[in-house]
Amino acid sequence: MKFIPYLIPIGFLSLLIVSVIYLAxxxxxxxxxxxxxxxxVFFAVVPVLFMVGLIKNINAVDYTGHAFYKIASVAMGLYLFITMAFLAVDLVALFIKLKPMQFGILSFTLFSVLALGSYFNAQYLRTSNYKVPLKGLSQTINSVHLTDIHIGHFRNNGFLNKLVKQTNAQNPDVIFITGDYLDSKYALNSSHFEPLQNLKAPVYFVDGNHDHATDNDSILAMMRSAGVNVLQNEIAQFKDLQIIGLEHMVADRETFDVHASPGKPTIRETLNRLPIKSDKPSVILHHAPNGIKHAEAHGVDLYLAGHTHGGQIFPFNYVSNLMFEYNSGMNIYKSLKVFVSEGIGTFGPPFRLGTKSELVNLQLIPTE
Structure with a gap:
């Protein structure tokens, strides 16, 4: 498993080369x-230019860089969809002989369905509902879990206001946000935090890798100004519930994570020093589903995370499954319940295929 972070870019580059030859x-x-x-030349140069543009302009604050990032992101998604469409029609052509014009019409029809369907799927915010029994609760706590909102190049206050309204409609007692609130410095201003003041329940926030890449200190300061409870490797109490909020970090010293700084404390080290009461109901907020075994060893009941996007666009869900032991949904590790949300926003291409943008309503209910 430790070699996967290195094998993925090699595999991606290999597939890109093959796709260039195939598409040409x-x-x-x-x-x-x-x-x-x-x-x-076209299929070799264009993807490289767009990938460079994505990397170079992700934190662009000028309109030109912002526009180029959006164009490059959309183009990379479309490149994937046209490749998928050609491959699918090629499978059909194994059984039905197709002329070039017929092949082209079928391919572009499927390409259009994939592109438009994936775009609108990413914009449609679904509500996922779960009942989660927790020992030690004296009353039901209705919570909402939000993660990977990614306000920035593709999402702004119009989307954020819609999210706030849909969150309030769940009548939550408490709201958890597990990182990646922003995805670029383009949105780094207080106006993109003000809508959070309209949430009608206490909000607890922990940071994510994109928050760190943007400007974590500024993001945390603006979160606090908006009335959000920011947790940095500490425990907060809400009714019967211990809320353990962790900064984005690796699981332990034996774990490598390209998105987490190896110089910071680890989940194992942090949990060892926190005064967690194992006989009390508890929830961990952490951006990525890391250090699950360490959380379970401390008697934590529920682990909430995001980061994976569920893979966001098929077939990358299979890649994400290789990278993360828990990629999406509700999972059980011994006595620990692990919920990984597919997230609200998108990173890079504004598309979702085979995944969903989800707001998660978690009803925490007492159990013996």
Whole structure:
């Protein structure tokens, strides 16, 4: 498992090279071109330019960089969908002989369905409902879990106000936000935090990797100004519930995580020093589903995380399953319940295929 973070970029680069060759030849055949040279150049240069643009402009604060990031993100998603469409129609062509024009029409029809369907799927915010029994509760606590909101290049206050309204509609007693509130410095101003003041329940927040990459200190300060309870490796008490809020960190010294600084304390070290009462109901808030075994060893009842996006776009859900022991949904590790939300926003391409943008309503109920 420790080699997966290194194998993934190698595998991605290999697949990109294969896709360039495949798309160039397929387009040349559809167009009836005598030479594939320019098709090779186009499909080799364009993805590289867009990937560079994504990396270079993710934290752009000027309009030009912001616009280029959006164009590059959409283009990378469309590149994936046209590849998937061609491959799917190629499977059909194994059984039905298709002329170039027929192949092209079928491919572009499927491409349009994938692109438009994935875009609107990402915009549609679903509510997922779960009942979670916890020992030691004297009364039911209705909570909402939000994560990976990613306000920035593709989402702004219009989306945020919609999210606040839908959250309040759940009539929560408490709200948990597990990181990646912003995805870029383009949204780093107080106006993108003010809507949080309209939430009608106490809010507890822990940071994520994108918050760190943006400007974590500023984000935490603006969260506090908006009335949000920021937890940095500490415990807060809400009714019967211990809320253990952890900064984004690796599980232990034996674990590598490209998104977490190895110089910071680990989950194991942090939990060892916190005064957790194992006989009291407790929930951990952490951005990524890391250090599950350490949480269970301390008698924690519920672990809430995000970060994975569930893979966001098929077939990357399979990659995400390799990277994370728990990729999405409700899971059980011994006595610990682990819930990983697929998140609200998107990173990079504003598409979701095979996953959902979800607001999670967790009804914590007493049990013997």
């Amino acid at each position: 030849r397929k387009w040349s055949w559809i167009m009836g071109a005598d030479s594939t040279t320019w098709f090779y």
